[in-house]
Amino acid sequence: MKAFLKFDYNLLTKKILEDKLTSFGYKFSILGFGEIEFYENVPEDKIEELREEFLKYGITIIENQKSVLVQKIKDAIHEMVYGEEILNVKVSVYLAEKLNHSYGYLSNLFSDITFTSIENYVIIQKIEFAKQLILNNKLSLTEIAFRLNYSSVAHLSTQFKNTTGITPSAFQRIISKRRDKNQ
Known part of the structure; x- marks a missing residue:
């Protein structure tokens, strides 16, 4: 027997983050998809435990600012493609407005880090x-x-x-x- 499932990646990821972060006992807020703010200092050993726990779910803690921006580009593209609302806007315009950078900068950065273009990623x-x-x-x-x-x-x-x-x-x-x- 087969069962076909439909699920919301964003909701699923948010739920996993909330459950795991709550179990660690630190006060936090999920600011946006892929961005968490801790309201207290978290020791490096606890960050390492979180990193290991998140890796089980394919979630990576990013520390490099360029990698963070690339992840935000990917997240914005996921919102555009998988979101409930159909956005009738060019990807370049959407990303530039959402991330407050020129599309040229975002495109070059994305290509440098991922070795593919934003256009290919969207496709x-x-x-x-x-x-x-x-x-x-x-x-x-x-x-x-x-x-x-x-x-x-x-x-x-x-x-x-x-x-x-x-x-x-x-x-x-x-x-x-x-x-x-x-x-």
Whole structure:
């Protein structure tokens, strides 16, 4: 038997952070996605314990300011792609306004640290979300294209095929066949 799950990455991560930080007994506030403020000094050995505990969940404590900004770029892109609200704005404008830096600076920094462009990262995130939406089987390709802010289904299909090697329609057929086979 298979079960298909839908979950909110942001909510899940926030809950894990709250639970783990509360268990450590320090007063804190989650300022934004990926940013925590402690209201008291936390000894380095406790930070190391937190670091080890968070790593179990794929969460890393970042100390380098450039890496922090790159993580904020990734978080903002996740908000754009996975968020409930459809944002009809260019990624460059959204990131520049949200992070208070020029897009040129953000783009260069992101490329230097991650060895890929913001544009490629956005495409990968959109295609991963498109796969999830196709798996949920509730939206048509037209609706998925709209949801992901593509100008057309053809544009979505082109990027999907360039990224995965198959078209969204072929992906749907494969998923359908697997579901039929497992029933």
